[in-house]
Structures are given as structure tokens and as C-alpha cells.
Amino acid sequence: MTESRDTDIPEPAEFQLEFADLPHLLRAWRTEAGLKLGRGKALPQKEVAQRMGVSERWYRALESGAQVPLTLDTLTLLAQALDLGPDERTALYWYRITEVSDERQPSDDGGGRFGRLRELVDAQTTFPAYLIDHAWNVIAYNALMAGWFPWVREPEANLMRWVLQNPESREQIVDWKKQAALYLAQLRFALFRSPDDPTLNDVLTSVQHEPDCRELWNAGPRIIAFRQGGKFRLSLPHISKTELVVTAQVLLPAYRPGARFVALMPA
Structure with a gap:
């Protein structure tokens, strides 16, 4: 990967969209899941949907950032479909469950x-x-x-x-x-x-x-x-x-x- 110059470093508000948003993580995790399975490329959205037992349209909407219902059971199926480790699962569940933050x-x-x-x-x-x-x-x-x-x-x-x-x-x-x-x-x-x-x-x-x-x-x-x-x-x-x-x-x-x-x- 080509190294960026310091002048190209995004400001925090811009950069947080690159990693804090669930869609970005889902795309990255699909890529990692494909590598784990020896595919050499990301798992297709269609296959992730099949693994979860949902429609491809539903999963595409989720990965595009649309507001779709996310129950804990759904997040568990998503974690299994993407073969997530315990830390990634914790982050995924955190998307659904909120706690009192240190700021308060x-x-x-x-x-x-x-x-x-x-x-x-x-x-x-x-x-x-x-x-x-x-x-x-x-x-x-x-x-x-x-x-x-x-x-x-x-x-x-x-x-x-x-x-x-x-x-x-x-x-x-x-x-x-x-x-x-x-x-x-x-x-x-x-x-x-x-x-x-x-x-x-x-x-x-x-x-x-x-x-x-x-x-x-x-x-x-x-x-x-x-x-x-x-x-x-x-x-x-x-x-x-x-x-x-x-x-x-x-x-x-x-x-x-x-x-x-x-x-x-x-x-």
C-alpha cells in the first residue's frame, strides 16, 4: 500500500467514517473471511446472506448503511457468517448495545x-x-x-x-x-x-x-x-x-x- 503524505491525513471527523461505520467494517470483514477460506478475495454479499439465512437485498441494505433492524440473534448470525473472532464480535455487539460512557x-x-x-x-x-x-x-x-x-x-x-x-x-x-x-x-x-x-x-x-x-x-x-x-x-x-x-x-x-x-x- 502506498504511504500517504502527512498532508493527506484526514481530520478526525472525516476519518471516523472510515472505521467507525458498520458498513466499512462489514466490507473489511468480508474480505478477511474470504482470505480465511482461501478464496483470495472477499466473500460475495450473496454468500454472506445465504450463510445468515436472509435475503441478499437485506444484506446489501445493511452494508450500504441503511437503517435495518438488528437484533442480537441477527448479529450472532452475522458474526458466524463472517467467521468473526471474539474481539470483532464484541465490537459488532457494541453496535447494538450501548453503555454509559466515560464522558458522562x-x-x-x-x-x-x-x-x-x-x-x-x-x-x-x-x-x-x-x-x-x-x-x-x-x-x-x-x-x-x-x-x-x-x-x-x-x-x-x-x-x-x-x-x-x-x-x-x-x-x-x-x-x-x-x-x-x-x-x-x-x-x-x-x-x-x-x-x-x-x-x-x-x-x-x-x-x-x-x-x-x-x-x-x-x-x-x-x-x-x-x-x-x-x-x-x-x-x-x-x-x-x-x-x-x-x-x-x-x-x-x-x-x-x-x-x-x-x-x-x-x-
């Missing part, structure tokens, strides 16, 4: 829910641990996390921006390109859930100015909901003379939609 929650509540979560982070003395919001802004971190990654102490520290834009991350994350692709897949899921979120759109716009990130983003419609158990290889000479291998154990606080508590544990 206060950034903090005077020592309430975030306050108790901060206490949970501080209480972790064995593994690096941190708390982030829906846009990967660092809310809290323990002493071990700050020792491993001093950048978390910076004002407005953001995990997604650090991984994708800070040159330091390319030295400390051993398999940076692979991990960057996984972070971008999580960003795509977050934007599918909240396409109008200004912070997420700002992150997307800024990382698109990184040629490597733009290439990875344009490589395909990969979506990851949450990276529970994701493995990382780290090079942190100030902590260890040998390479560190850790897994990210992710917990989702019930009353803080979008927030994630993460502990980095030995693999």
Missing part, C-alpha cells in the same frame, strides 16, 4: 471510586501496576511502575501516546512493531465504541503522523477489545541486565466504564 462520568469523584482504585494500585508491591481511563490516560501507578517507566510521572501521561509516539518505547519494547499493531487494534475498538470522543480522535490524529503507525493502521481492520494476558518482551537496562517477559493482567472496574487496572506479571 467525572474524571474523579473526590476520593470515591477512583480514589479506592488508586489505593488498590498503591497496595501492589510485587508487580508494576497502573490504572488508565478509556483513552489510556494514566490515572494512577505504583512505585514499581514508576521505577520501570519513569514517564508515567509526567503530567498528562498517556500510555497509547507513549507506545506509539515516544522513541523511547521502540528501545524498551523489544517487539515494538508487533505491539504497536496490537495497541492500534485496541484504539480502533475504542473508537468504534466512542467515535465522537475528542481525546480518542486526538490520539488517532497525532499517531497518524507517525509513518510506521499509519502503515500499521492502514494494513487492515484488526480490532482488539482488551488485551488480557498479553505478553510483552521488555528491555529495561536500569531494572534488569536481561530481557524481561511479562504478561498484562487486566481488570475492568465495574463502575468505571472504560477504566482498566493492569498488573505486569512475569510470563
